[in-house]
Amino acid sequence: MLLMRTKSFLPVLFVFLFLLTGASAQSGRSVQKDDDTEKVFTEEIKLNVLAFDNDGKFASGVTKEDLVISENNVLHQASSIRRIPANVLIVMDTGGEMRRVKNINQTRNAAKGIVSALKPGDSIAVMQYHDRAEIIAEWTTDKAAVLNILDKKTNFGKRSTFVNALNLAADFLQKNPLDNKHLVLISDGTDSAATQAEKDSALRKLLSTDINVHVISYTRMETIDIEPRAKGVSKTPPPPAMPAEIASTLPNGVRDIATAPKIGPTINLDREMLKKLRERKQDLQQSEKSLFALAENTNGEFVLPETIEEMLGKSALVARIIDSSYVVTYVPKRALSEAASAEERNIVVSSKRPGLQIEARRKLIVNGGNQ
Numbered sequence: 001m002l003l004m005r006t007k008s009f010l011p012v013l014f015v016f017l018f019l020l021t022g023a024s025a026q027s028g029r030s031v032q033k034d035d036d037t038e039k040v041f042t043e044e045i046k047l048n049v050l051a052f053d054n055d056g057k058f059a060s061g062v063t064k065e066d067l068v069i070s071e072n073n074v075l076h077q078a079s080s081i082r083r084i085p086a087n088v089l090i091v092m093d094t095g096g097e098m099r100r101v102k103n104i105n106q107t108r109n110a111a112k113g114i115v116s117a118l119k120p121g122d123s124i125a126v127m128q129y130h131d132r133a134e135i136i137a138e139w140t141t142d143k144a145a146v147l148n149i150l151d152k153k154t155n156f157g158k159r160s161t162f163v164n165a166l167n168l169a170a171d172f173l174q175k176n177p178l179d180n181k182h183l184v185l186i187s188d189g190t191d192s193a194a195t196q197a198e199k200d201s202a203l204r205k206l207l208s209t210d211i212n213v214h215v216i217s218y219t220r221m222e223t224i225d226i227e228p229r230a231k232g233v234s235k236t237p238p239p240p241a242m243p244a245e246i247a248s249t250l251p252n253g254v255r256d257i258a259t260a261p262k263i264g265p266t267i268n269l270d271r272e273m274l275k276k277l278r279e280r281k282q283d284l285q286q287s288e289k290s291l292f293a294l295a296e297n298t299n300g301e302f303v304l305p306e307t308i309e310e311m312l313g314k315s316a317l318v319a320r321i322i323d324s325s326y327v328v329t330y331v332p333k334r335a336l337s338e339a340a341s342a343e344e345r346n347i348v349v350s351s352k353r354p355g356l357q358i359e360a361r362r363k364l365i366v367n368g369g370n371q
Contacts, residue, residue: 025146026179035245041203042337043331043335043337044079044329044330044331045071045329045331045336045347045364046179046214046222046327046328046353047069047327047328047329047330047349047360048180048209048325048328049062049067049081049319049327049349049357049360050325050326051322051324051326051351051357051358052324052358053094053355054357056357059357060262062081062326062353062356063081063301064077064078064079064081065334066183066270066352066353066356066358067081067349067350067351067352067358068165068350068351068352069328069330069347069348069349070349071332071345071346072345072346074331074334076330076332078328078330079204079331080360081326081327081328082326083325084121084179084327085119085121085141086118086119086122086181086182086322086323086325087123087125087139087173087178087179087181087182088114088118088122088123088124088210088322089124089125089126089169089172089182090111090115090118090124090125090126090184090186091110091126091128091165091169091183091185091187091339092107092111092128092154092186092187093129093162093165093185093187093188093189093218094107094128094129094130094155094156094157094158095129095130095131095153095157095158095160095161095184096130096158096159096160096188096192097158097192098276098280099218099222100190100222100225100226101218101222101225101308102188102222103156104154104155106152106312107186108151109312109315110216110311110312110315111126111150111186111315111317112147112150112316113312113319114315114316114319115143115146115147115150115350116143116147116316117315117318117320118143118318118319118323119180119323120143121141122137123139123141123178124137124140124141124143124148125137125139125172126142126150126154127148127165127169127172128155128166129160129161129164129165129318130155130156130157130158130159130161131157131158131159131199132157132162133161133168133169133170136153137149137153143258147166151269154259155264156171159193160188160190160191160192161191161194162194162202163189163191163194163198163202166203166205166206167205170202170205170206170209170211173211174209174211176285180327181209181210181211181212182211182214182300182322183211183213183214184213184214184318185213185214185291186214186216187214187216187217188217188218188287189215189216189219189287189290189291189370190283190287194272197247199290200290203293203294204365205296207297207363207364207365208364208366210368211298212299212300213295213296213298213304214295214300214301214303214321214322215291215295215302215303216305216311216314216315217288217303217304217305218316219284219285219287219288219291219304220273220288220304221307221311222284223281223284224306226277226280226284229277230274230278230280230281230337231291234339277325288304292304298329298362299360299361301318301321309365328349338344339367342365342366342367342368343365343366344363344364344365344366345364346362346364346365347360347361347362348360348361
């Protein structure tokens with residue numbers, strides 16, 4: 001099983017960026033005069049900071065003076081730091097025409113593991129997507145209610161609307177003035193109809209928000225399963241040549257041959273099916289890269305299990321990462337409203353206090369005056 005923190009295997013700091021428009025000065029402040037009233041607009045970026053001590057335990061008592069923030073290699077000082085509960089949207093992939101490993105019970109149990117491990121006071125919402133994307137649990141701090149909904153309202157569909165789910169998730173998380181926002185994807189990242197360009201657009205949309213994205217990926221398990229079948233070889237026993245009730249009427253020798261178990265792999269000569277399997281394999285491989293990049297660029301956790309047991313075992317880790325955050329703000333020295341369209345800013349946060357382990361990197365896509 002591969003467990004990938006985005007930049008380091010050491011305890012990592014996760015960054016979430018909240019963008020406010022209207023500022024134009026290098027200081028991040030602009031002044032507007034209306035008659036005798038002077039209004040000052042301050043533009044801030046908000047970051048969720050995960051901090052650990054040398055033993056890998058959550059570090060309490062972190063102050064803004066402990067942090068160094070670099071935006072495109074320009075140093076910034078934190079304006080404030082505080083601890084607040086998390087807002088966590090769990091997105092469950094519950095569809096797909098060619099799925100083999102992915103199933104409703106596995107996905108449901110992984111979601112339950114996250115919910116159960118989150119701290120009291122965290123707000124949780126749940127989305128599922130198959131033939132359509134839908135919110136099945138609105139924001140609540142009632143874990144028992146969420147677990148009940150996971151049991152009663154989740155179901156599988158034939159298709160996978162991954163792009164629609166990403167767009168709905170981004171809109172859902174952004175529609176309210178929430179801080180400390182997390183999106184947890186339990187998914188293989190494939191889509192039944194969307195083009196790669198549409199996928200890329202939905203993924204980049206998340207880079208222009210303050211949402212931290214964590215991924216528990218099915219891609220490796222599905223790829224392991226499809227690998228031999230895409231080559232035309234399968235270890236799955238073929239269906240019986242004839243029904244058992246007919247085989248039982250045959251003479252002894254013939255009956256023994258007809259009912260003997262098949263030994264070794266079977267060969268698939270269906271060219272159309274082989275083509276679909278190879279396309280599915282390529283789609284899974286591309287999705288794995290895209291999901292990893294999404295987690296990396298939003299400073300999220302990327303979990304890539306190779307077995308069902310490993311997937312369930314790591315769901316609580318994602319919850320622990322989510323619940324180890326401080327919310328930090330700083331004022332950018334070059335206002336976001338001055339940025340060019342789709343400008344990229346690279347933000348790094350580190351510690352200047354001995355014994356405090358902090359590391360973070362995030363790619364932020366800024367839309368400038370169009371935000």
